[in-house]
Amino acid sequence: MFGMLMEVALVSYLVASLTFALFGAFLFVRHHGQPRRVVLGAICAVNALWALLLALPLWAPANWPMAAALLEGARNLAWDLFILLLIGAFGRDGGKGREGRRTVPHADRWLVLVAAFYGLQLACTLAVSWRYGYPLQAGEFTAMTLLRTTSAILGLFLIEQLYRNTIDTQRWGIKFACLGMGLMFAYDFYLYSDALLFRHFSPDTWAARGFVNALAVPLIAISALRNPRWSLGLKVSRQVLFHSAALFGSAAYLLVMASTGYYVRLFGGSWGTVAQLAFLCAALVLLLGALFSGGVRSRLRVFISKHFYHYNYDYREVWLAFTGSLSAKGPDLERRVVEAMARLVESPAGAAFVVRAEGIETVARWNMAVAAQPDAANAELLRYLGEKQWVIDLVQHREHPAHYDHLVLPAWLREVPRGWLVVPLHVQGALFGFVLLAQSRSPIKLNWEVTDLLKIAGRQAGSFLAQHQVATDLMVARQFESFNRMSTFVVHDLKNLVAQLSLLMANAERHKDNPEFQRDMIDTVDFSVQKMRLLLHKLSRKDSAERNEVIALEPLLQRILHAKAGFGPAARLIVAASGLQVTADVERLERVIGHLVQNALEAVAPVTGQVDVRLDRVGEQALVEIIDNGHGMSEQFIRERLFKPFETTKSAGMGIGVFESREYLHLLGGELQVQSTEGAGTRMGMRLPLHVSAAHAAPQLLEENP
Structure with missing residues (x-):
């Protein structure tokens, strides 16, 4: 009876081995550059070898218990990874995969869990003493049977996740593959749970296992026929295939080198150990050189693209x-x-x-x-x-x-x-x-x-x-523009100084003996020298950033009017609100107000002209008004030309004074208002934010200067 059961088991596992081998060969031969078929063919090859190792001891007195145990773990791991690859390829396009499947959450964590579990199983397998495919010790038998039962449960769980996360319209393409893989894992669960319960394997159940595995092949083949491209969402990227090929190639190389090193040691006599170490070190250096070689990596990429993909590029x-x-x-x-x-x-x-x-x-x-x-x-x-x-x-x-x-x-x-x-x-x-x-x-x-x-x-x-x-x-054009603009402002300041000195020279011959004129001349020359020194200092220093400070407006206006005293009719300062302070760069603000005052002086008649500079407060702002009775400006001129840089009506002008004034006032948070009537005069109003302490000053300052 037992001999007949052995024959049944031999035929059972040989049929399984042959069935998987034929299906795997078909997938390899007819892969048509489709990596999905190649991967499935490799899994079939592992199953065929596993079944063959279980069949050979029943036919010949050969025994490879450790190899059979390792291959069984590799078989289960291969199917689990195949299912994980299918699951992990879904859910890349807004919650649905390219093949219409829903996203499976945390699929990458499952991969880590599977790797850890089979790593534990491998360690236990290597630590156990085997005979005829079974552990010798009772405790080892229980532990290994429990691990294999867990492996079957894990496979069934992954198959359920694959099928459940496939939408209804696509399930027809994978349901037979799920049935085939589920049949193998379900039978393994029955086999190992029964052995765990009764402390031994049922001979009948073990003998029929090969036939059950062989029956799974046609079911998987039906899915392959329904989906010639195996479009189950299995998208093996070139990078994954490249690194996997490099990893498996390195493992195979190391295995061959280790076997060769064993024989070197065995036949090397007294030098065997030394020769083995030298040989293994040389083999390791050669492997590292190949892995880091750009030429080898390039050839591997080209080989993968040429033989496993329709197109050369991802x-x-x-x-x-x-x-x-x-x-x-x-x-x-x-x-x-x-x-x-x-x-x-x-x-x-x-x-x-x-x-x-x-x-x-x-x-x-x-x-x-x-x-x-x-x-x-x-x-x-x-x-x-x-x-x-x-x-x-x-x-x-x-x-x-x-x-x-x-x-x-x-x-x-x-x-x-x-x-x-x-x-x-x-x-x-x-x-x-x-x-x-x-x-x-x-x-x-x-x-x-x-x-x-x-x-x-x-x-x-x-x-x-x-x-x-x-x-x-x-960027280069902007640098030149910045340089040209700086040059224009420099020329503009020089023009003002030249105008002051020219006026001084024009009156020098007539008033040279007047002591008061001599004092004004000395003050004007000294002022011009200081302005030119300041200009040179700004041009020569690397850090020309402006420094804002608190400025009292009334003394500043007095100083400006005193500097412009020789340019025409004396301008009059009217202070409607005293004690006003603003925050600005004193030199630039003085230049801005001085330019507007000078424009007013140049616009009025020498004898009948009148220019008033009025300082007042409007809410939280200081108001500086420059009022003249000159020739005025038209509304069109104000709108189209007044604030346009490099536009001027003066023969020696640069056309940037008013433009600079408005831009700087905007930078300070203020504004420049213009009211003008041709033939009647112009009113320039500058509004500047008051300094904080001045803005909250006592209101009686306004009452004292109604």
Whole structure:
């Protein structure tokens, strides 16, 4: 009876192994560049090997108890990871996945939980003594059976999450796969829970396990037929596949090296241990060198893209990385453009060139010693790139020049070592420049997909470079504008000083013997010297920032009127409210008010003219009015020309005095009001916020000066 049961078990597990092997081979052969089928095929291969290891001891006197136990854990882990990958791919587009599934919360935490659980199971498996697939000790038997029961429960839980988080219209595509995987985990749960209860495995249940696993294959195959692309939301990114391939490759390499090291030690005699350590160290150094090698990594990426994907690029990841490189903070945008475009084709070097009026200028170099040189063929190259907008393959150009209309390339470009691609940079249909890339680390077929991506990337990079150049030119223009404006204000101040000195010289011959005139002359010259020294000091010091301070308006107005006494009729100061203070830069405020007073003096008649400067308080503001009976201004002139910089009606004027006055008053929080009538005169009103202490002064100050 027991012998017949052994034969049934042998057939059962052989059927399971053969079924999984055939289905896995079918998926590998007919994967059509679909990584989903490759992953599922690998899982089937693990299941086939696991079933085979359980069948062989029933047929031959071989026994691999540890290997069978490890493969069973690997089998369960593979199915769990497959389900987690399906779950983790959902919920990326506003709560619904690309395949129409709802978001599964905390799927990444489940991955950590699964990894921790199987790590614990692996440690326990390695610590247990096995015979014929079973632990020898009773305590070890209970612990391992409990872990495997938990593994079955975990698998059923993940399958339930996968099915429940798939919308109804999509469940038809995965329900048979869920049934197949659920059948395997449910049977394992029954097998191990029964063993946990009765302290031994049921021989009948164990023998039928292979048939049950084989029955799961057709169910999974039905889902594969319903979904030829296995569109269950399984989106294996290139980065994940790249790192997984590198990880598994490294693990396989280390396993082979460890086995080789064992035999080196075994047959090495007295030098065995030393030779083994030296061999393993050399193998580890070789592995690290390969992992950090740009060429090896490049070849692996190209191999994965070529054999597992329909397209060479994951365009979402590529474009995010490309745009992120260009928009990163910091200088050297041209260099970042070269590096970003080089990464698209695994190129290790490159250079960027822009078109100038005088020819081609090299603006960036990355691992490439090249510089544009004057050449008669430069103009022909720029014309060709501008008209055709093609990516030029320098290798193809050397072999088949007719493909590029027998274009003659500049000598400096032909002589670049390992030069490969010339990518044009276009902005609004015009050629802005081009990027030269070196040959890639691994062979890349330059097909339409690669050239189209390079063209689009070239347009994007050209836009960034053009915007950067415009911003640089604008910054330089603003610096020149600031310098010119400062020069204009300097000339304006000098003009006022020259006007004062000119008036002094005009009256000197007639009043040179008048002692009062002599005193005024000395004061005027001294005032002019102080103003010029102050102007030179401002121009020479690096920190010319204005310093605001509390200013009493009445003494300031008296000083201004005294300085303007020789420019025409004597201006009269009328103080309607005394003790008013404001916060401002004293020199600039004096210049602003002095300019408006001088304009009023120049606008009135020499004999009948009258200028009044009135100081008053309006609420929380000081009001300084300059009133004259001069020729006045029209409303159109005030509206269109008065405050326009560099507009003036004076032969020696600069046209910035009133403009500067209004801008500075606005800066202080005040305003400049103008009322004027042609032939009747003008009233300029300056409103300034009062200093805090002055604004809360006793109201009797106003009562004393009604």
